[in-house]
Amino acid sequence: xxxxxYAEALVDAxxxxxxxxxxxxxxxxxxxxLGPQRHxxxxxxxxxxxxxxxxxxxxxxxxxxxxxxAMAGVRPFVxxxxxxxxxxxxxxxxxxxxxSYYMSNGRIPVPVTFHxxxxxxxxxxxxxxxxxxxxxxxxxxxxxxxPATAADVYGLVRAAFASQNPTVVVSHAKLLGIKSEVPxxxxxxxxxxxxxxxxxxxVTIVANSLMTQISLAAADTLAAExxxxxxxxxxxxxxLDEATILASVARTGRLVVVDECPLRCGIASEVAAxxxxxxxxxxxxxxxxxxxxxxxxxxxxxxxxxxxxxAAKIVAAVKRTLGKRV
Amino acid sequence: xxxRDELAWPLLEKMLLVRRFExxxxxxxxxxxxxxxYHLYIGQEATGVTLISLLEPRDRLATTHRNHGHVxxxxxxxxxxxxxxxxxxxxxxxxxxxxxxxxxxxxxxxxTSGIVGGCISLGVGAGYACxxxxxxxxxxxxxxxxxxxxxxxFEALNIASLWHLPVLFICENNSTGSWAPGQGYPTLVHASxxxxxxxxSVNMTTMRMDGADVSAVHSAAIEALALCRAGxxxxxxxxxxxxWPGNNPLWPEPVTGATDLRMATGEIAPSGEHADWLSHHxxxxxxxxxxxxxxxxxxxxxxxxxxxxRIEDAVKFALASPFPAAETALERVFA
Numbered sequence: 038x039x040x041x042x043y044a045e046a047l048v049d050a051x052x053x054x055x056x057x058x059x060x061x062x063x064x065x066x067x068x069x070x071l072g073p074q075r076h077x078x079x080x081x082x083x084x085x086x087x088x089x090x091x092x093x094x095x096x097x098x099x100x101x102x103x104x105x106x107a108m109a110g111v112r113p114f115v116x117x118x119x120x121x122x123x124x125x126x127x128x129x130x131x132x133x134x135x136x137s138y139y140m141s142n143g144r145i146p147v148p149v150t151f152h153x154x155x156x157x158x159x160x161x162x163x164x165x166x167x168x169x170x171x172x173x174x175x176x177x178x179x180x181x182x183x184p185a186t187a188a189d190v191y192g193l194v195r196a197a198f199a200s201q202n203p204t205v206v207v208s209h210a211k212l213l214g215i216k217s218e219v220p221x222x223x224x225x226x227x228x229x230x231x232x233x234x235x236x237x238x239x240v241t242i243v244a245n246s247l248m249t250q251i252s253l254a255a256a257d258t259l260a261a262e263x264x265x266x267x268x269x270x271x272x273x274x275x276x277l278d279e280a281t282i283l284a285s286v287a288r289t290g291r292l293v294v295v296d297e298c299p300l301r302c303g304i305a306s307e308v309a310a311x312x313x314x315x316x317x318x319x320x321x322x323x324x325x326x327x328x329x330x331x332x333x334x335x336x337x338x339x340x341x342x343x344x345x346x347x348a349a350k351i352v353a354a355v356k357r358t359l360g361k362r363v
Numbered sequence: 364x365x366x367r368d369e370l371a372w373p374l375l376e377k378m379l380l381v382r383r384f385e386x387x388x389x390x391x392x393x394x395x396x397x398x399x400x401y402h403l404y405i406g407q408e409a410t411g412v413t414l415i416s417l418l419e420p421r422d423r424l425a426t427t428h429r430n431h432g433h434v435x436x437x438x439x440x441x442x443x444x445x446x447x448x449x450x451x452x453x454x455x456x457x458x459x460x461x462x463x464x465x466x467x468x469x470x471x472x473x474x475t476s477g478i479v480g481g482c483i484s485l486g487v488g489a490g491y492a493c494x495x496x497x498x499x500x501x502x503x504x505x506x507x508x509x510x511x512x513x514x515x516x517f518e519a520l521n522i523a524s525l526w527h528l529p530v531l532f533i534c535e536n537n538s539t540g541s542w543a544p545g546q547g548y549p550t551l552v553h554a555s556x557x558x559x560x561x562x563x564s565v566n567m568t569t570m571r572m573d574g575a576d577v578s579a580v581h582s583a584a585i586e587a588l589a590l591c592r593a594g595x596x597x598x599x600x601x602x603x604x605x606x607w608p609g610n611n612p613l614w615p616e617p618v619t620g621a622t623d624l625r626m627a628t629g630e631i632a633p634s635g636e637h638a639d640w641l642s643h644h645x646x647x648x649x650x651x652x653x654x655x656x657x658x659x660x661x662x663x664x665x666x667x668x669x670x671x672x673r674i675e676d677a678v679k680f681a682l683a684s685p686f687p688a689a690e691t692a693l694e695r696v697f698a
Contacts (some may be wrong), residue, residue, distance in 0.1 A: 062495060088495075093525065098484055098518030105488020108473040109423050109502070111495050113488075128515070133481055137474065142457035143695040144468050177696050201698035276697070 192226030
C-alpha cells in the first residue's frame with residue numbers, strides 16, 4: 038500500500054471536499070501551522086482562490102462567521118490554528134454551534150467543520166500546548182474527531198464535511214509528518230466508530246490522536262516481552278463508540294486508557310467510566326489511565342517530557358495492570 | 364419625508380399585532396403560565412416592523428433575546444410563537460427554545476441567540492453565505508446597543524467591512540433619551556458618545572434615525588438596503604428609541620397598561636407618570652395618531668379589534684397545546 042503523511046492526507050481531504058461540493062469554503066488556510074508541511078496547502082490556494090480566505094486575528098469572529106454561514110446553508114471549514122485559540126471562540130462553538138440544532142427542534146443544523154492543532158508540540162509552554170477536546174466533549178451537539186493516521190484523517194475530514202452537525206477535527210501537531218499506509222482510493226470514514234489498530238489477547242489499550250501512534254509503539258515493545266496488547270483507536274471522541282471499547286475489554290479483561298488531555302474529567306476518565314459502568318464484570322484488574330499530568334505544560338524539555346504520556350509510561354502501566362514488576 | 368398612508372397602514376397593523384401579542388405575554392407571565400425571564404419589544408415596533416417589511420423573502424435574519432417583534436413582523440404565526448413561549452409542543456421550535464429563541468428558518472431566521480453580541484457575529488456568517496451563494500440576498504442583523512459592549516462585536520464588524528459582506532446591521536438603541544447624537548447615551552457602559560463611530564472606525568457606512576418614526580426608518584432602510592444589494596455593504600443603522608418604562612424594572616412590568624388607542628384619536632389624553640412616553644415616544648400611538656384623521660379613527664378601532672381577536676385566538680391555541688413528551692428530551696441532539 039502507498040504511504041502518505043498525515044499532512045498530505047489532510048490536504049487531500051480539503052482539496053477533494055472543495056472539488057466535490059461548491060458550498061465548501063475555507064476560512065483560514067494555515068491548517069498545517071507554520072511548520073515544514075505548510076507548502077502542501079499551495080495547491081489548494083492555487084486551484085480554489087475564491088473559496089479560501091484568511092481572516093483577521095479574530096478567532097471568535099472567524100468561528101462565528103463559519104457558524105452563521107453554515108446556519109445559512111453553506112459548508113465552511115474554519116481553521117482555528119493552535120489548540121489554545123478555540124478558547125477565544127468558546128461561546129461561538131459551545132453555545133451557538135453546538136446548541137442550534139437541538140434548540141430549534143431540528144430546524145437549524147450547523148454543518149460547519151472546525152480544525153485545530155492540539156497537543157504538546159515541543160516548547161509550546163503552557164499557552165500553546167493545549168488539547169481542548171475533553172472540554173469540548175462536555176458540549177452536547179458537537180462531533181469531535183481525533184484521527185491518528187493518514188487514511189483516518191482523510192476519511193474523517195471528508196465525513197465531517199458531509200455531516201450536518203458541527204464537527205471539530207483535532208490534529209496533533211506532531212502527527213503532521215508521520216507517514217502511514219493509505220489505500221489507493223481513500224474513502225470517507227463514518228463518524229462515531231472506533232478502529233482496532235492492533236489485535237491482542239492480554240490487555241486493551243484505548244487511545245486517540247498522537248497517543249494512538251505512541252501506544253502502537255508501546256505495543257511493539259510489549260510484544261517483544263510476550264505481552265499482546267489490543268489497541269483501540271477511538272478516532273471519534275464524540276459520539277463515543279462504547280460498543281467497540283467494551284467488546285475489546287470483554288476479550289482481554291484489562292484496560293489502559295491513554296490520552297493527552299489532562300487527567301481530570303478527560304477522555305481517559307470517560308472511557309474508564311464507561312467500562313466501570315457497563316463492563317465491570319469483564320475486568321480482571323483495575324483500569325489505569327495514562328494522561329497528561331494535571332498541571333499546565335512547562336516549556337523546558339525535561340519538564341515537558343515529565344508531564345506528557347510516552348511509550349515507556351504506557352508500557353509500565355500495562356505491566357502494572359498485568360501484575361508484573363515494572 | 365412622511366411615508367405615504369397606503370404604506371403606513373400595513374405597518375400599523377403589524378405594529379399593533381406585535382404590541383397586542385406582547386401585552387398578552389405580560390398577562391400570561393403574570394398568570395404564571397410560563398416561568399423564566401423574557402424581553403419585550405414594546406417601544407421599538409416601528410424599527411423592526413418597518414425594516415423587515417422592506418426585506419425580500421430570500422434575505423436572512425439574525426436576532427436576539429428581544430425577538431418577538433422581529434419574528435412576528437416577518438410573518439410567524441402568533442399562535443405558534445405564543446406556544447413556544449409557553450413551552451408547548453406546537454411552538455415554533457417545539458418548546459425547546461422559548462421566548463429568548465423564537466425563530467423560523469423558513470422565514471429566513473438563521474439564529475436567535477440569547478448571548479449578547481452573538482447575533483452580530485452569526486449575522487456576518489449569514490452575509491458570507493449570501494455572497495457565496497451569489498443569489499443577491501443580504502443578511503439583516505438586529506441587536507441592541509448592549510451588544511456593542513461585547514468584544515465579539517468589534518471582530519464581527521471588522522470582518523464584515525474587510526470582506527465587504529452584504530450585511531445590514533441594525534443597532535436598536537433603546538437606552539437613550541434622545542436620538543440626536545451625543546445626547547442621553549448610556550455613558551455608564553459606553554465610553555463613546557456616538558455608537559455609529561464604532562462602525563465608522565472600521566470604515567462602514569452608517570446612518571442614525573429616530574427608531575420610533577416609521578417614515579425615518581423607512582427612508583434610511585431603503586437607502587441602506589440599496590447599498591448592501593449593490594455590493595457597497597455592509598451598512599450600520601442606529602435606530603434610536605426611548606426605552607419603554609416597563610423595561611426599566613429587572614422584570615418587565617405593564618406600567619403603561621394596555622395600549623389605549625383612544626389616546627391616538629384624541630378621545631382621551633395620556634396622564635400620570637408615563638404621560639410623556641405615551642405622548643411622544645410610543646411608536647404605535649405616534650403612527651396611529653398620524654393616521655387617525657377623518658375616517659382613520661374608525662379604521663384604527665376596527666383594525667385593533669381584528670388584531671386583538673387574532674391574539675386571543677393565538678393565546679387560546681397556545682394554552683390548549685400539549686407540552687412536549689418528556690421522552691423526546693433526548694432526541695435531535697445531532698442531525
